[in-house]
Amino acid sequence: MIPLSWFLILSAGLFSIGLFGVLSRKNAIAILLGVELMLNAVNINLVSFWRYGNIADMAGQVFAIIVFAVAAAEVAVGLALVISVYRQRRTVIADDLDMMKW
Amino acid sequence: MNGTQLVFLGVGAVILISALLVVTTRNLIHAALWLIVTLFGVAILYALLNAGFLAVVQVVIYIGAIAILFIFAVMLTRKELRDRGPQLNPAWWLSAIVAALTFGGLVWMLQGWSGLTRSAGEIPPGFDAVGALGNALIAPNAFVLPFEVASVLLLAALIGAVYVAFTRK
Amino acid sequence: MTTETLIWLIPLPPLLAFFLIILLTNRNKTLSHTIALGAVLAAWVGAMVVFVRALGIQELANEPFASAVKWIPTADTWLKVGVLVDPLAAIGLFFVAWTVLMIFVYSVGYHNFGQPPGDHDVPGLPPHGAMIECGGHKHMVPSVEPMYSRFFAFISLFAFGMFTLVISDNLLTLFVGWEIMGLCSYLLIGFWYAKPSARDAGVKAFMTTRVGDVFMLLGIAFVYSATGTLSFHEIFEPQVLHTLASVPTPILGLSAAGLIGLLLFIGTIGKSAQFPLHVWLPDAMEGPTPVSAMIHAATMVSAGVFMVVRIFPLLSLDPRTMAVVGFVGAFTALFAATIAVAQNDIKRVLAYSTISQLGYMIAALGAGAYVAAAFHLVTHAFFKALLFLGSGSVIHGMEHGVLHTGKHTDAQDMFNMGGLRRKMPITYWTFLIGGLALSGFPLVTAGFWSKDEILASTFGGHMAVFVTLAIAAFLTAFYTMRQITLTFLGDPRTDAAAHAQESVWTMTLPLVVLSVFAVGIGWVGIPAHFPGIGGIVPNWFHHFAGSMLGELHEVEFNWIPLATSLVVALGGLLVGWLAYRNVKSPAQDALQIPILKHKWYIDEIYSALLIKPSIWIAETLVYQIMDKGLIDGFLHLFGKGTAAIGSGLRNIIDKPVINGFFGDGTANAVQGVGRNLRPMQTGRIQQYMVVSLLIMLVLAGLAYFMLMKV
Numbered sequence: 001m002i003p004l005s006w007f008l009i010l011s012a013g014l015f016s017i018g019l020f021g022v023l024s025r026k027n028a029i030a031i032l033l034g035v036e037l038m039l040n041a042v043n044i045n046l047v048s049f050w051r052y053g054n055i056a057d058m059a060g061q062v063f064a065i066i067v068f069a070v071a072a073a074e075v076a077v078g079l080a081l082v083i084s085v086y087r088q089r090r091t092v093i094a095d096d097l098d099m100m101k102w
Numbered sequence: 103m104n105g106t107q108l109v110f111l112g113v114g115a116v117i118l119i120s121a122l123l124v125v126t127t128r129n130l131i132h133a134a135l136w137l138i139v140t141l142f143g144v145a146i147l148y149a150l151l152n153a154g155f156l157a158v159v160q161v162v163i164y165i166g167a168i169a170i171l172f173i174f175a176v177m178l179t180r181k182e183l184r185d186r187g188p189q190l191n192p193a194w195w196l197s198a199i200v201a202a203l204t205f206g207g208l209v210w211m212l213q214g215w216s217g218l219t220r221s222a223g224e225i226p227p228g229f230d231a232v233g234a235l236g237n238a239l240i241a242p243n244a245f246v247l248p249f250e251v252a253s254v255l256l257l258a259a260l261i262g263a264v265y266v267a268f269t270r271k
Numbered sequence: 272m273t274t275e276t277l278i279w280l281i282p283l284p285p286l287l288a289f290f291l292i293i294l295l296t297n298r299n300k301t302l303s304h305t306i307a308l309g310a311v312l313a314a315w316v317g318a319m320v321v322f323v324r325a326l327g328i329q330e331l332a333n334e335p336f337a338s339a340v341k342w343i344p345t346a347d348t349w350l351k352v353g354v355l356v357d358p359l360a361a362i363g364l365f366f367v368a369w370t371v372l373m374i375f376v377y378s379v380g381y382h383n384f385g386q387p388p389g390d391h392d393v394p395g396l397p398p399h400g401a402m403i404e405c406g407g408h409k410h411m412v413p414s415v416e417p418m419y420s421r422f423f424a425f426i427s428l429f430a431f432g433m434f435t436l437v438i439s440d441n442l443l444t445l446f447v448g449w450e451i452m453g454l455c456s457y458l459l460i461g462f463w464y465a466k467p468s469a470r471d472a473g474v475k476a477f478m479t480t481r482v483g484d485v486f487m488l489l490g491i492a493f494v495y496s497a498t499g500t501l502s503f504h505e506i507f508e509p510q511v512l513h514t515l516a517s518v519p520t521p522i523l524g525l526s527a528a529g530l531i532g533l534l535l536f537i538g539t540i541g542k543s544a545q546f547p548l549h550v551w552l553p554d555a556m557e558g559p560t561p562v563s564a565m566i567h568a569a570t571m572v573s574a575g576v577f578m579v580v581r582i583f584p585l586l587s588l589d590p591r592t593m594a595v596v597g598f599v600g601a602f603t604a605l606f607a608a609t610i611a612v613a614q615n616d617i618k619r620v621l622a623y624s625t626i627s628q629l630g631y632m633i634a635a636l637g638a639g640a641y642v643a644a645a646f647h648l649v650t651h652a653f654f655k656a657l658l659f660l661g662s663g664s665v666i667h668g669m670e671h672g673v674l675h676t677g678k679h680t681d682a683q684d685m686f687n688m689g690g691l692r693r694k695m696p697i698t699y700w701t702f703l704i705g706g707l708a709l710s711g712f713p714l715v716t717a718g719f720w721s722k723d724e725i726l727a728s729t730f731g732g733h734m735a736v737f738v739t740l741a742i743a744a745f746l747t748a749f750y751t752m753r754q755i756t757l758t759f760l761g762d763p764r765t766d767a768a769a770h771a772q773e774s775v776w777t778m779t780l781p782l783v784v785l786s787v788f789a790v791g792i793g794w795v796g797i798p799a800h801f802p803g804i805g806g807i808v809p810n811w812f813h814h815f816a817g818s819m820l821g822e823l824h825e826v827e828f829n830w831i832p833l834a835t836s837l838v839v840a841l842g843g844l845l846v847g848w849l850a851y852r853n854v855k856s857p858a859q860d861a862l863q864i865p866i867l868k869h870k871w872y873i874d875e876i877y878s879a880l881l882i883k884p885s886i887w888i889a890e891t892l893v894y895q896i897m898d899k900g901l902i903d904g905f906l907h908l909f910g911k912g913t914a915a916i917g918s919g920l921r922n923i924i925d926k927p928v929i930n931g932f933f934g935d936g937t938a939n940a941v942q943g944v945g946r947n948l949r950p951m952q953t954g955r956i957q958q959y960m961v962v963s964l965l966i967m968l969v970l971a972g973l974a975y976f977m978l979m980k981v
Binding site for chain 1: 104106107110114117118121122124125130133134137140141144145149150151152153155156157159160163167171172174175178179183188189191192193194196197198200201202204205208212217218219220221222224225226227229231232234235237238239242244245249252253255256258259260262263264266267269
């Protein structure tokens, strides 16, 4: 059977890739894409821990459901922000949004 | 190596490669599409993990809503249809190192954990995963509160997104 | 009222007059002189009543009118002050009251009361005359003194001082009266304060008498510490005197009595202008003539002699002190007489004459001739006051002539006078009487009797004093006749003298009154053994004054002093008249010897020896060198040092370390850190995330390894 470690390593890798995307992409929407990858990695972790743990305890799946909801909410608000910023500043390059500079 | 493992490896490869492509393609539409592929792979993984409900929810919500939303957003925010120039910011190598370190750190920490090589437990026959999930979500001594809070969160996000993106004429 | 109360009241009217005039009536001349004259008249009445009552008391010396009050508490006892009228004080009251009254009356006329104010008169300068018009004809007349009331205030205060001195029964109030008179002397000599010579003369008088007063105060202190009292009758107790005479002092081998006597006598040297403190009296002639008469003839200088007479019981205990007294007196008598023969100013002659006559009295006291000295004190007061007032009248007459002619002639120079006997008869006759009295003209002048008594007392026991006094008597007669000849006899030598005029009645009446005394007062002291008229009238004065010393033997009669006295008096008068009746100018005067004219250069010696060094010490040594140089220099150094320390600290510690290092340094450091850290905040979220993740990873790794190690 599939050992737990495979799932976990997979999710770690997906997470790292998502992290890379968040940290290195210029476009703000691409950053949000990276965030989605990270959230999915987390979900994989949660569900595999449910499956490889006490199946009767639905906490893993519930947590994953909540993460879905949160991810959706976050994407909605984030993209709304990006669009609003794009309207103001005509740019979605993250490095151009540096008004909090010193 | 039985069939499940092979399926897993294939799906895992698909997930990782498409994720890499998500974070590296120039064309954002392509990135969004690659994201959809990644999400599909994750859905299959859920199915492998006997979380069928979650697999379906994944497809419906993530791919059907979120990825579409991404495509909308990309389309609403592009000056031209094709992006030019590098998509990675100048310090991408540092981010790569950080990501690599993160991965390495996570893996290394997992190695010290004894339960790593656990194998999946048997699912008892007649186990209604969906029903149990539903019960867990609304049982007062289970997770009804996070459920309600999540719905409030969605409401807030809804209002917030509308408000933020609202244009006044 | 009782005599004692009356005695207390005698000095008060003049004091009250002083305050009233100064505070209230200064502007009103009539009211001022009325108050002053009324006051001195009241004092005169009081003095006369006391005198008459005193005459009626038998044994006044043993039962004097005395009254004392407790004044200063001193440990167990009180210092008492009070009044005492014994024979000496009674005599003093008599002559002081008369002379002071006459001088007050004289002052009214002298300061030209009733005349118009002057054209250019300013207070502080003598009046210069006013131009008046009468019947279309303009001429200058003498003008009234602008500071008229002030004069009367000052002489009233002076009268208070003299009365206080005469009636006091202790050294303290005597000294108070002494000093008040010293003050008034200063004020009155410098009466015309806008004249620099008058100012300087006032200061000189005060300073010189001060020298004497310091020693006198030492004497008083010594008396107090030795006997515990200052009252005369307590000091002159035989027991106390005996103690004082036997206690030796470390100074010159004198006994306590001798030292006290000497110290007190030095006060008299100053006050009565004896050598060497005589220098102030001639300069004091800068004051108005009534001042010269009162202060420097009749009263203040007499006060010095009066005091010596008072303390005679103490003084006579030590023969060495008596010798000093006698020497000083005799020397001064001769010394001053030699100067008087060469003076041309009418008042200067009289000033030196006063010094000489006071020397007579002091010499007599030094020789033990108590009664003779007291007698001469009284007669001298009268005829010297008469002479001074007469000279004032002469000067007034001359000034009248000066105003008339309009020329600037010195109205006081005898060589500008002459022939005034016709122009000013009353003045002439009274001045002549005074001059004869001064010379000792036999029988009909008071001066003869007192001078003869002195010569008789010193003959035999103190021959050196006798001879000196005899020579001085000759010179006295000589310069007196010189003065009279040059002033009154002959013909006028200047237009001013030709136009001189007799003075008003307020000036001539006192002259007449005083001349009566100058003639008659001697007859109360005719010695019993005098050939011819002796014994007809009892020698009242001898008994009265002599009772002060207990039983006093009448002086043995001897022909030689009488003959000497007659010869020197008459001879001097004759020689003086012969020598000067044809002298018209100073060039013809053989006695204009420079050393005599310049007063034996005593003033110059004092100036070089004492005045200039004192000024040098004050100006240069103490002020320039010590005060400005040393002390100020030290202070400046101190100030500069402190300033240097301050700025040093500031530049070395404050600015670089505290401001620089701590203050600006930390600020700059913080700024630098901030400036260098600021670029970290790029505003780019991805950079923030990368950095924070890196750090988190590092920290997590470190924490993990730490935990692993533990």
